[in-house]
Amino acid sequence: MADYDTVLIRYGELTTKGKNRKDFIRKLDNNIRGILREFTQLEYRRSYDRFYIRLNGADAEAVKEKLKKVFGISSFSFTERVDSNLDAIKERCLAIAKDSGKQTFKMITRRHDKTFPMNSDGINRAVAGYILQNTDMKVDVHHPELELRVEVHSGDTYLMSEKIPGAGGYPSGINGKVLLMLSGGIDSPVAAYELMKRGLDVEAVHFASPPYTSENARQKVLDLASMMSEYNQGRMRVHMVNFTALQLEIYKTAGDPYAITLMRRMMVRLAEQIARESGCLAIGTGESLGQVASQTLESIACINSVISIPVLRPLICMDKVEIIDLARRIGTYETSILPYEDCCTIFDPKNPVTKPTVKKAEGYEARFPYDKMIAEAAEAAEVITVHPQERESFL
Amino acid sequence: MKRRIYLDSAGTTRPDPEVLKTYISLLETHYANSESLYDEGSEVHRMMEKARSAAAGLLGVSADEVIFTSGSCESNSTAIKGVCFADPTRKHIITTPIEHSSVLNACRQMERLFGYDITWLPVYEDGSVRAEDVRAALRPDTILVSVMYVNNETGALNPIDEIKTIVRKESHAFFHCDMTQAAGKIPMSFTDIDLASISAHKIHGLKGSGILVKKTYVPMEPLISGGEQEFGFRGGTANAAADMVFAKTLRLALERQNAFAAHTRKLHDRLVKGLSEIDGIVINSPADGLPAVLNFSFERIPSEVMQNELNRRGFMISARSTCEAHSNNPSYVLLAMGCSQRRASCSIRVSLSMENTEEEIDAFVQAVKEMTEQYG
Numbered sequence: 001m002a003d004y005d006t007v008l009i010r011y012g013e014l015t016t017k018g019k020n021r022k023d024f025i026r027k028l029d030n031n032i033r034g035i036l037r038e039f040t041q042l043e044y045r046r047s048y049d050r051f052y053i054r055l056n057g058a059d060a061e062a063v064k065e066k067l068k069k070v071f072g073i074s075s076f077s078f079t080e081r082v083d084s085n086l087d088a089i090k091e092r093c094l095a096i097a098k099d100s101g102k103q104t105f106k107m108i109t110r111r112h113d114k115t116f117p118m119n120s121d122g123i124n125r126a127v128a129g130y131i132l133q134n135t136d137m138k139v140d141v142h143h144p145e146l147e148l149r150v151e152v153h154s155g156d157t158y159l160m161s162e163k164i165p166g167a168g169g170y171p172s173g174i175n176g177k178v179l180l181m182l183s184g185g186i187d188s189p190v191a192a193y194e195l196m197k198r199g200l201d202v203e204a205v206h207f208a209s210p211p212y213t214s215e216n217a218r219q220k221v222l223d224l225a226s227m228m229s230e231y232n233q234g235r236m237r238v239h240m241v242n243f244t245a246l247q248l249e250i251y252k253t254a255g256d257p258y259a260i261t262l263m264r265r266m267m268v269r270l271a272e273q274i275a276r277e278s279g280c281l282a283i284g285t286g287e288s289l290g291q292v293a294s295q296t297l298e299s300i301a302c303i304n305s306v307i308s309i310p311v312l313r314p315l316i317c318m319d320k321v322e323i324i325d326l327a328r329r330i331g332t333y334e335t336s337i338l339p340y341e342d343c344c345t346i347f348d349p350k351n352p353v354t355k356p357t358v359k360k361a362e363g364y365e366a367r368f369p370y371d372k373m374i375a376e377a378a379e380a381a382e383v384i385t386v387h388p389q390e391r392e393s394f395l
Numbered sequence: 396m397k398r399r400i401y402l403d404s405a406g407t408t409r410p411d412p413e414v415l416k417t418y419i420s421l422l423e424t425h426y427a428n429s430e431s432l433y434d435e436g437s438e439v440h441r442m443m444e445k446a447r448s449a450a451a452g453l454l455g456v457s458a459d460e461v462i463f464t465s466g467s468c469e470s471n472s473t474a475i476k477g478v479c480f481a482d483p484t485r486k487h488i489i490t491t492p493i494e495h496s497s498v499l500n501a502c503r504q505m506e507r508l509f510g511y512d513i514t515w516l517p518v519y520e521d522g523s524v525r526a527e528d529v530r531a532a533l534r535p536d537t538i539l540v541s542v543m544y545v546n547n548e549t550g551a552l553n554p555i556d557e558i559k560t561i562v563r564k565e566s567h568a569f570f571h572c573d574m575t576q577a578a579g580k581i582p583m584s585f586t587d588i589d590l591a592s593i594s595a596h597k598i599h600g601l602k603g604s605g606i607l608v609k610k611t612y613v614p615m616e617p618l619i620s621g622g623e624q625e626f627g628f629r630g631g632t633a634n635a636a637a638d639m640v641f642a643k644t645l646r647l648a649l650e651r652q653n654a655f656a657a658h659t660r661k662l663h664d665r666l667v668k669g670l671s672e673i674d675g676i677v678i679n680s681p682a683d684g685l686p687a688v689l690n691f692s693f694e695r696i697p698s699e700v701m702q703n704e705l706n707r708r709g710f711m712i713s714a715r716s717t718c719e720a721h722s723n724n725p726s727y728v729l730l731a732m733g734c735s736q737r738r739a740s741c742s743i744r745v746s747l748s749m750e751n752t753e754e755e756i757d758a759f760v761q762a763v764k765e766m767t768e769q770y771g
Contacts, residue, residue, distance in 0.1 A: 216440075328457075394417050395446060395642045395646070
């Protein structure tokens with residue numbers, strides 16, 4: 001029985017060098033420790049191109065699930081450490097091979113320690129020969145059922161049989177902070193995922209319109225944020241903005257066709273203000289071109305014209321099908337489709353304008369004191385920090 | 396009174412204390428209707444959906460593929476009749492004669508009332524069916540193939556992985572698998588399985604609680620008409636507290652699955668060894684079946700007499716499926732395997748759980764020995 005005691009982590013997009021590389025590794029180190037902090041028995045070690053975690057009896061399966069969600073990891077493997085001597089390597093490789101129940105195998109050795117008396121090919125042949133003598137397994141170099149990896153370092157050798165793909169991308173937070181507009185629909189959590197993958201630390205802003213929107217809708221947004229926090233160093237700040245007063249005023253002033261345009265203009269103004277106050281250098285949205293009336297190029301231009309902060313739209317050219325696939329993969333889809341009203345659906349205009357003009361929008365906005373209302377709403381915003389959900393006691 | 400020994404875990408099990416405690420406290424505090432809009436109702440709804448997601452996660456399916464039901468009889472009935480009702484143009488069902496009565500009778504009902512054609516797969520000496528026979532039976536008008544994973548009377552395992560692949564690749568039929576006796580006992584994979592039934596009370600959960608796993612692409616009509624509860628597939632106010640603790644029941648069962656396998660294997664081997672030393676005992680269960688179920692016959696005493704005597708001696712034990720317990724007919728499962736009338740009328744089923752001990756097994760073997768000597 002293989003006795004996995006160490007996780008070997010391979011770094012992700014390390015095309016960077018020098019100081020950037022150091023920052024990358026330091027940030028990743030920090031994020032890994034953060035996400036695994038509940039496993040107090042773990043020991044960490046970092047080398048030039050690898051990161052090692054000693055399990056010391058921690059639940060390997062639970063650690064695996066957490067690591068899969070850490071950006072900046074290209075892949076990782078559970079390994080068994082043995083002393084760097086050929087007999088020890090042969091014995092333990094045989095044990096792993098027997099334990100696998102597989103019929104065919106292939107050896108892949110990397111000799112990092114060039115002082116080891118045998119080269120990679122020699123080690124491959126010696127170990128494979130030993131397995132062939134002691135089992136009914138066969139070597140298949142093209143389509144092996146089992147790939148046995150041996151990495152020889154000075155003193156320690158690591159044996160592993162499975163390479164688990166990591167999440168890729170950059171370590172969360174290395175590229176700064178962004179404020180995501182989180183509606184509770186399918187798109188915005190996917191946008192969060194894409195932004196986080198590029199190494200951004202993500203905060204969220206949500207616009208609620210109680211009593212038109214329910215407690216369920218609010219809880220759903222917090223649940224989504226909590227799911228996404230697993231990719232975001234294990235926490236996410238959510239700014240909850242009460243949007244009811246502005247929304248009512250918009251409908252009173254502008255009526256049906258321009259309501260959505262004005263609503264979005266108010267929202268991005270609020271988001272810009274909150275972003276600046278909380279150190280975010282950009283706003284993120286889940287907009288996808290042409291998906292709804294407010295996401296035509298004309299609408300986006302009309303809405304974008306009221307702010308100067310950069311807006312990142314990672315889903316802008318993605319198909320709905322691609323977005324849904326990704327939402328399913330990251331696990332937010334089923335929560336996103338829970339049928340609670342959000343402030344985009346509640347007033348659901350019959351004929352929203354698809355080609356709004358700045359001039360008309362400004363005309364409506366001149367009729368009510370929106371600056372003051374925005375300042376008040378931003379002032380009153382509630383900030384909630386969510387974490388990955390622990391299992392509730394009844395489950 | 397002498398301590399009674401429970402050897403009927405395939406019939407039902409004692410609720411886990413942790414499940415029971417949670418259930419009682421939920422009943423007291425969370426009685427609101429999950430469909431009500433006030434906070435208390437929303438909270439029950441939220442918790443139910445959490446439980447659904449948790450159960451789905453444990454099974455490796457998605458949350459919208461988990462339908463809460465009252466147990467496996469309902470899950471089986473709904474799967475079979477519901478899928479048939481959704482597409483009445485195809486009127487052929489393939490199943491086995493060793494299914495639980497809820498599957499058998501649902502199929503017979505479709506035959507009797509709606510003229511469905513049923514193919515009963517042959518059962519071999521080891522108590523299981525063959526994937527090849529499924530392949531041969533498939534027709535263009537086959538709507539459903541229903542084959543149980545683990546037989547409840549013998550513990551025999553059917554080759555589900557092979558069957559599901561054949562059904563998926565070589566036909567347009569759906570595949571339903573009754574997993575009632577498999578859950579929490581052996582690994583389950585729902586890949587390529589279109590519908591599956593699981594019951595809580597077989598894994599130390601509550602009676603009146605089960606699930607039907609139904610993949611989202613499978614068209615199905617509800618058996619119980621009602622509101623939009625359970626995605627419209629099962630009407631009626633949710634049995635919320637029971638549904639909520641289903642997730643915990645399943646989690647606990649899966650957490651102890653390896654320990655269960657090791658423990659029941661040990662007891663099983665001890666039991667087989669003990670029984671094999673008694674003259675006239677024949678084991679009906681296959682050697683490679685689920686160790687938690689062992690079926691044997693003693694051809695000189697009918698099942699009912701053995702049950703009475705073992706009951707008097709302090710053993711809670713059944714002869715066959717508990718749902719068939721009140722019939723005096725020979726076991727249809729054993730008959731289908733090719734056992735004689737006599738052997739099928741003189742069987743006993745021992746079914747084990749984590750709570751049984753080696754001492755209990757020894758006491759049981761001793762009791763059987765004395766019984767055979769006294770009345771055989």
